[in-house]
Amino acid sequence: MNVVNKRLVFEQRSDSENLDAIPSKSLPDGTMEFLLVLAPGFSQLCLSSFISPLLYANRLSGREQFRWKLISDDGTPVVCASGVRVCVDASLGEEAKLLKSNRLPAGIAICTGEGIEHYQSGPLVALLRLCARRNVRLYGLGTGAWILAAAGLLSDTRCTIHWDMMAAFSETFDGLKLTDALFVEQGGIVTCAGEFAAFDLAISLVERRCGADVARSVCRFLTADRWREGESYQSTPPGLRFNGASERLIRIIRMMENSIDEPLSLGAISRLEGLSRRQIERLFLRHLQTPPMRYYLLLRMARARQLIELTDMSVLEVAITCGFTSSSHFSKCFRDHFTQAPSSLRRG
Incomplete structure (x- = not known):
């Protein structure tokens, strides 16, 4: 159930800006160049996870396959979430001039972090729209998809975010085809969950550009035993994917996640999955050490906390969106779980 009016921070793109599938571009010397735009508070882990595989693909293949430039709003250093000040190569304005002169990179990637819902940059939106018109591929790393959506670039496009x-x-943006995945590519748009998922995205670029042998060599050099497919879930409970858990358990969890606003009873889950209540209870106790309906409540509380912290929805709206029939019952459950009232967690 959607109880809030959707809103966009920036006006929508015109229909004339086409985002059909596009080939990757290379510089005249055959190198793929990426512009990496760093927003204040960006994730250093995400940035390193994306750049390092490209760096070692260059070294292990014996030639410069990839090149990158770090960009900030005004060309000054940017402080990441961990407090490290990172110097950049150029400003948004300088890169816009190069784009207008038809010096086109293979892609422009936005690397962001927490608090992205408060970040606004008119020059960045203008640059992204210019890139879209010039068929330069757009990458949203971590929470960077928020900027793409705010610029009106994700309408009717499959996407993901952390x-x-x-x-x-x-809840904030209309017309999204949001999916739980490590990274999603559709046409000229690539969105990635960020953090270690940026590594998986970078390795997929290396494999496509340099071949599977180089991709495996990069993983081996970086002591990674493998890389994950983009469509892999990012939010499966830690360890559950690798501990032999039943596929049925994972399906039930997905069912719960997709029915937060109208919670299913254990009996309904039992009928839909074709298992008895007792079998479902045993699955949850064996693999998650908690009863199924308790786990379901934890999912609803986690969703509620996200909405309280990151949107301006009222407590009643959050309660209804998370399947509660009254704000008083919701507030009690919230206090029991987080030991704080919902209103005390509002940011800013």
Whole structure:
């Protein structure tokens, strides 16, 4: 159930800006160049996870396959979430001039972090729209998809964002085809959950550009035993994917996640999955050490916290969106779980 009016921070793109599938571009010397735009508070882990595989693909293949430039709003250093000040190569304005002169990179990637819902940059939106018109591929890393959506670039496009932002993202923007995945590519848009998922995205670029042998060599050099497919879930409970858990358990969890606003009873889950209540209870106790309906409540509380912290929805609106029939019952459950009232967690 959607109880809030959707809103966009920036006006929508015109229909004339086409985002059909496009080939990757290379510089005259055959190198793929990426512009990496750093927003204040960006994730250093995400940035390093994306750049390092490209760096070692260059070294292990014996030639410069990839090149990158770090960009900020005004060309000054940017402080990341961990407090490290990172120097950049150019400003948004300088890169816009190069784009207008037809020096086109293979892609422009936005690397962001927490608090992205408060970040606004008119020059960045203008640059992104210019890139879209010039068929330069757009990458939203981590919470960077928020900027793409705010610029009107994700309408009717499959996309993803870090799992902690999914609830607020879907409630804030209309027309999204949001999916729980590590990264999603559609036409000229690539969105990525960020953090270690940026590594998986970068390795997929290396494999496509340099071949599977180089991709495996990069993983081996970086002591990674493998890389994950883009469509892999990002929000499966830690360890559950690798501990032999039943596929049925994972399906039930997905069912719960997709029915937050209208919670299913254990009997309904039992009928839909074709298992007895006792079998479902045993699955949850064996793999998650908690009863199924308790786990379901934890999912609803986690969704509620995201909406409280990252949107301006009222407590009643959040309660209804998370399947509660009254704000008083919701507030009690919230206090029991987080030991704080919902209103005390409002940011800013």
